[in-house]
Amino acid sequence: MFCYKNGARLRHNTNAAYAPFMSSHTTTSSLFATSVSASGSAAPALDLATAPSLTGSITLPARSDLPGHIGKYRVLRQLGEGATSDVFLAVDDFLHVEVAIKRVRSWAVPENPQGQISGRFFAAEAALAGRLNHPNVVRILDAVGDTESPYLVMEYVPGVTLKSFCRSDRLLPLDQIVELGFKCAMALGYVFRQGLIHRDVKPANLLAVLDAQGHITDVKVSDFGSALNLNADSTQVHRVGSLAYMPPEQIEGGDVDCRADMYSLGAVLYHLVAGRPPFDAPSQMALMHQIYHQPPQSLVGMRSGVTAELDAVIMKALAKHPQDRYTDWDSFGRALSDLVARQLVPLARLHEVKDSERFNMARGLDFFADFGDVELWEVVHRARWRRFPVGYALFKRGQEGNTFHIITQGEVEVIREDRHVATLGAGTSVGEMAYLAPNPDLRRHSTDVRVTEVCTTISFSPESLALLSPQTQHRFDRAFIQVLVRRLHAAHEALAHPRRIM
Numbered sequence: 001m002f003c004y005k006n007g008a009r010l011r012h013n014t015n016a017a018y019a020p021f022m023s024s025h026t027t028t029s030s031l032f033a034t035s036v037s038a039s040g041s042a043a044p045a046l047d048l049a050t051a052p053s054l055t056g057s058i059t060l061p062a063r064s065d066l067p068g069h070i071g072k073y074r075v076l077r078q079l080g081e082g083a084t085s086d087v088f089l090a091v092d093d094f095l096h097v098e099v100a101i102k103r104v105r106s107w108a109v110p111e112n113p114q115g116q117i118s119g120r121f122f123a124a125e126a127a128l129a130g131r132l133n134h135p136n137v138v139r140i141l142d143a144v145g146d147t148e149s150p151y152l153v154m155e156y157v158p159g160v161t162l163k164s165f166c167r168s169d170r171l172l173p174l175d176q177i178v179e180l181g182f183k184c185a186m187a188l189g190y191v192f193r194q195g196l197i198h199r200d201v202k203p204a205n206l207l208a209v210l211d212a213q214g215h216i217t218d219v220k221v222s223d224f225g226s227a228l229n230l231n232a233d234s235t236q237v238h239r240v241g242s243l244a245y246m247p248p249e250q251i252e253g254g255d256v257d258c259r260a261d262m263y264s265l266g267a268v269l270y271h272l273v274a275g276r277p278p279f280d281a282p283s284q285m286a287l288m289h290q291i292y293h294q295p296p297q298s299l300v301g302m303r304s305g306v307t308a309e310l311d312a313v314i315m316k317a318l319a320k321h322p323q324d325r326y327t328d329w330d331s332f333g334r335a336l337s338d339l340v341a342r343q344l345v346p347l348a349r350l351h352e353v354k355d356s357e358r359f360n361m362a363r364g365l366d367f368f369a370d371f372g373d374v375e376l377w378e379v380v381h382r383a384r385w386r387r388f389p390v391g392y393a394l395f396k397r398g399q400e401g402n403t404f405h406i407i408t409q410g411e412v413e414v415i416r417e418d419r420h421v422a423t424l425g426a427g428t429s430v431g432e433m434a435y436l437a438p439n440p441d442l443r444r445h446s447t448d449v450r451v452t453e454v455c456t457t458i459s460f461s462p463e464s465l466a467l468l469s470p471q472t473q474h475r476f477d478r479a480f481i482q483v484l485v486r487r488l489h490a491a492h493e494a495l496a497h498p499r500r501i502m
């Protein structure tokens, strides 16, 4: 029933997870390529999606065989390799930017019979060039197909894949795992709204961004080679993915929807928490049997700090039937961020405010109602977030200023000539008049603004706002216009009906 990628040249490793697992929808045959152990225990520190058996039977380019250039890009080093492609770090010497180049291996190009499938992978990913624009999705900048070895040019992500954190001796703190899960859920929600199902969500396809100290600062979903485009007419390869993270309906080759990716993300989170995937068996048949029939072992007790609630959130994603999983990505994301907000996961750094909390806080505010996810993430990352005690003078009358605040929590009062004129709460902006002022005179605050209830604000100066993308700046402009129109309207009302207002 099964045949192997690249025919007899690939030996079958019975201890392995089955990386790109696929078959044509119209035939019963399936194609497997082996990968490193799903438990991660045998995985090398470096992430190689290629199976030991694969490297044993196919000659991959040695380090000395690094191409000097790919197109106009100068190759610096190899970053990784997948089943059908090599990924290199390269530099655009003209623009001085580093990029990651994913090049289809020459034995896998469409002229070779086994290359037909990888050709489709390439086409699936190439079609997305320039289309996906989300802070937690790897950007595909360009695709060059008219060459012997077609390649994709991507944003370079400095870091490692999440496979590095699947080993039981290298597990991440639980709150960080939940935070990464939240970001992936929001990113996959964006991907789904673009009409795509990823179909190969697994640790090796989630890139962790590391800072100079080696701490994870962000995560990006990558490798859209298996993605199903719900809006495309052309025949697409069905039944793709890696068995260890694959839901029952995808193994069956039936129709999949976004809940298949939810299951896979659940399986990734399970692996990151437990140090082993939800199912692990010595043969593919046994593994499939478990995926169909066996509930995953509870995470409670498998690791200290795992609450019943954390277990339940991951188990819901891993439900056998899609209808028992989350109905949409937002619900999955909310379930994850609630765990942090309600302190149902131990917080490694107690007073740290998580990006997920900030994102949700901003999402709930009137001011940001028209901001899309992408713009909102930019606000979360670029704004200055501060907390002010009761009595703090946010602005003083007569002072010149051009920083504005959006209140996310708490309250401030506005005082004009010792008279209380207004109380402002979450979702309102203060200081925007001075910010928008066309000349220095008008930049002077005409009121005092004092904190009356411990207050968290998001603030921007003209300089920090200018660093945002044009789309996000445009959203701010529109939000300010709405604020000004509302104020103008209120002022007119006050003039027309002074009694009623007072």
Ligand SMILES: Nc1ncnc2c1ncn2[C@@H]1O[C@H](COP(=O)(O)OP(=O)(O)O)[C@@H](O)[C@H]1O
Pocket: 047, 049, 079, 080, 081, 082, 083, 084, 085, 086, 087, 100, 102, 138, 154, 155, 156, 157, 158, 159, 161, 204, 205, 207, 222, 223, 224, 225
């Ligand atoms: N944009 C990137 N930046 C840094 N490393 C990358 C990038 N894309 C891929 N890699 C590395 O290359 C490996 C293989 O890339 P991937 O796109 O998953 O290929 P495949 O489709 O062959 O699985 C990844 O596991 C990762 O280690």
Ligand SMILES: [Mg+2]
Pocket: 049, 082, 204, 205, 223
């Ligand atoms: Mg991959």
